[in-house]
Amino acid sequence: MHVFDTSIVEHIEIKMIRPSQFSIRDKFNDYQEVESLISSIKEHGLLQPILIRPYQNNFEIVAGHRRFYACKSLRWRHIPCKIREMNDKQAFEIQLTENIQRKSMSVLEEAEAFRKYVQDLGWGGVTELAKKIGKSEEYVSHRIQLLKLPQDIKEKIMLNKLSVSQALELTTLSSGNILQFADHIIENELTVRQIREVKSVFSKKGLSGDDLELIANENINLKNIKTLKITKKTTLALKITLARIDSIIEEVQLNFEPEQSTDVISFLMDMRLKIHSLIDDTIRFKNIKINKTTKHLKG
Numbered sequence: 001m002h003v004f005d006t007s008i009v010e011h012i013e014i015k016m017i018r019p020s021q022f023s024i025r026d027k028f029n030d031y032q033e034v035e036s037l038i039s040s041i042k043e044h045g046l047l048q049p050i051l052i053r054p055y056q057n058n059f060e061i062v063a064g065h066r067r068f069y070a071c072k073s074l075r076w077r078h079i080p081c082k083i084r085e086m087n088d089k090q091a092f093e094i095q096l097t098e099n100i101q102r103k104s105m106s107v108l109e110e111a112e113a114f115r116k117y118v119q120d121l122g123w124g125g126v127t128e129l130a131k132k133i134g135k136s137e138e139y140v141s142h143r144i145q146l147l148k149l150p151q152d153i154k155e156k157i158m159l160n161k162l163s164v165s166q167a168l169e170l171t172t173l174s175s176g177n178i179l180q181f182a183d184h185i186i187e188n189e190l191t192v193r194q195i196r197e198v199k200s201v202f203s204k205k206g207l208s209g210d211d212l213e214l215i216a217n218e219n220i221n222l223k224n225i226k227t228l229k230i231t232k233k234t235t236l237a238l239k240i241t242l243a244r245i246d247s248i249i250e251e252v253q254l255n256f257e258p259e260q261s262t263d264v265i266s267f268l269m270d271m272r273l274k275i276h277s278l279i280d281d282t283i284r285f286k287n288i289k290i291n292k293t294t295k296h297l298k299g
Helices: 027-044 065-073 088-101 107-120 126-133 137-146 151-158 164-170 175-188 192-205 209-255 258-298
Strands: 008-013 050-055 058-063 078-083
Touching: 027 065, 050 065, 058 065, 058 088, 065 078, 088 107, 088 126, 107 126, 107 137, 107 151, 126 137, 137 164, 151 164, 151 175, 164 175, 164 192, 175 192, 209 258
Parallel strands: 050 078
Antiparallel strands: 008 078, 050 058
């Protein structure tokens, strides 16, 4: 069924328009963005009218707050507006969807808006909201989970020191462990997989937050452990190569005349010695890494 757009476009006096009662963005960030928008409007004019709705004998902004503040800063008396009748829920959904599509909201601003819709205002569950904004249910629920984290952790997210995926791994930890764990993640640049490995050790050993350093030492050297795994793979690859060289030597001995095979076998034996040397180097490198890790743990 086709839905007709019943909105109209008019120039409305700025003093008759008020900001949305559902603020979903940080005003300070908005103020910074308005500065660049003012320059654009000065040069090109307002290319797209703001969306407003009738509200308490005046009008309320649904979408276009930055454009509104920019025009107000330029001392415009009137501003082009698209006027549409809608209820609170519809206005909130449009405002939220527009900001998500423009990627103009921070992770935590999204989280606060999602919680307001689902929990504070009770307009629908995670499933309904996800459909309205074109995101997955997991996306919405994960954002809301971030709000459980302490303020210090939220600040690290805002400063991009912690990614959303890293921060989500912290939501299952007790408050006594979480700050120390977060610092450890940042300091060691742990991946989600590595974080889960540390958490696994943490839960199995039943240690307190004070023992996180011990766990960190045991896992460190998650980077060293990865190096050890690579050295094992390298040793295996070299041993496979050695076995293939031996097979080729055997083939030469079976199919070449003695006077023809001497130079070839000599060459292959030389290659064999070099591969043995590479295996020794790899084992030596691995032992150095093990010794360093052991010293670190004892220290």
